[in-house]
Amino acid sequence: MxxxxxxxxxxxxxxxxxxxxxxxxxxxxxxxxxxxxxxxxxxxxxxxxxxxxxxxxxxxxxxxxxxxxxxxxxxxxxxxxxxxxxxxxxxxxxxxxxxxxxxxxxxxxxxxxxxxxxxxxxFSFEIQCQIINKLKIIEKIIEKQKKEMDLLDELVKARFVELFGDVRSNNNYPNVLFSECVEHSLRGPFGSDMKKSLYVPKNENTIKVYIQINAIQKNENLGDYYISKEYYDDKMYKFEVFPNEYIITCDGTLGKLLKLSKNMEKGVISSSLLKLKLNYSLITDQYFEYVWNLCLLPQLISEARNACLVHLPSMKVIGSKKIQLPPLELQNQFADFVKEVDKSRLEVQKSLKKTQELFDSLMQKYFG
Known part of the structure; x- marks a missing residue:
């Protein structure tokens, strides 16, 4: 029925x-x-x-x-x-x-x-029970594979501590302003410049608007907000975001990161995002992401303003925070280790993907 x-x-x-x-x-x-x-x-x-x-x-x-x-x-x-x-x-x-x-x-x-x-x-209760039992078995397999992924993450964290110690409290390396590690950054436009009334249906002449959900769910392909090329050329061009730049959430859910890929769709950031490019002569992606989540973000959240809706502090405030900066050679050792672990992670991901596809196909069969 x-x-x-x-x-x-x-x-x-x-x-x-x-x-x-x-x-x-x-x-x-x-x-x-x-x-x-x-x-x-x-x-x-x-x-x-x-x-x-x-x-x-x-x-x-x-x-x-x-x-x-x-x-x-x-x-x-x-x-x-x-x-x-x-x-x-x-x-x-x-x-x-x-x-x-x-x-x-x-x-x-x-x-x-x-x-x-x-x-x-x-379906009848009897068939519902049969479907539930089948899906439970597949979910247990998925949980086991995800646990393998978690263990690989723990391995990377252990290597980070082994190389750098507790970067929140020790002073093994020079302390530098975070702004020194940033090549450029820019907060999104004023909300009044990016109202919903300005959005248009996607076509060959539109420009994507990246929003918080892209960083929250770590997926640059989500979202269907677009502006016209004319409005982009007139007002929004300076907010364009490029491959290898990070977008960072600034409102509500704070500090979620996404590094945009070379295949990203041409677009601009919304008012609730910060875009940032690292100075790769000083810092690697892998070290930055760990230090951001371990050191910088907890500080910034504690200073978030507005009791109704928390906001990430300004880039001036973010840039004024100090972080420990190990030699680039040591950072690269960590980056190389992460890349090796990522190879193992990729194999687990392949198995997980197949199991997930089976689960999804059954979900579509039963509930589509």
């Missing part, structure tokens, strides 16, 4: 904030976009349900959550009706890739009204 998402679940909202959970010592769990947050003395849902990230990083991601639990306000409750098993609803929502419904160039979000009409075939 062909049905819609709204036929098998009801939406629900939460007014819980993360601050309502932190430091509490209750017995009922509360979940956020990253998973378990803490426990409080009450619960919102008495039966198992599906939760979807509806705001910020990870939008569209689904979680199957237990009875007697709650979620915070950045999440959406999807409460199964009597015609569907909670686990089956979970796989259905995963299969529909709700992130495709995102809107908002600064903080991406999705709405139930936009995806409630997605259609799929609803």
């Amino acid at each position: 062909r049905v819609k998402i709204e036929d098998v679940c009801m939406k629900g909202s939460s007014n819980l904030k993360q601050s309502d959970v932190v430091g509490k010592n209750g017995i009922y769990p509360v979940y956020g976009a990253a998973g378990y947050l803490g426990s409080i003395d009450s619960f919102k849902q008495s039966k198992p349900y599906v939760a979807v990230v509806k705001d910020g990083a990870g939008i569209g991601r689904a979680m199957l959550l237990p009875s007697n639990s709650s979620i915070i306000g950045t999440m959406q409750y999807l409460l199964p009706k009597d015609n569907i098993l909670p686990e089956y609803l979970y796989y259905l929502i995963k299969a529909k890739h709700l992130e495709k419904y995102y809107s908002g160039a600064t903080i991406p979000h999705i709405y139930f009204k936009d995806y409630k009409n997605e259609e799929f075939d609803l």
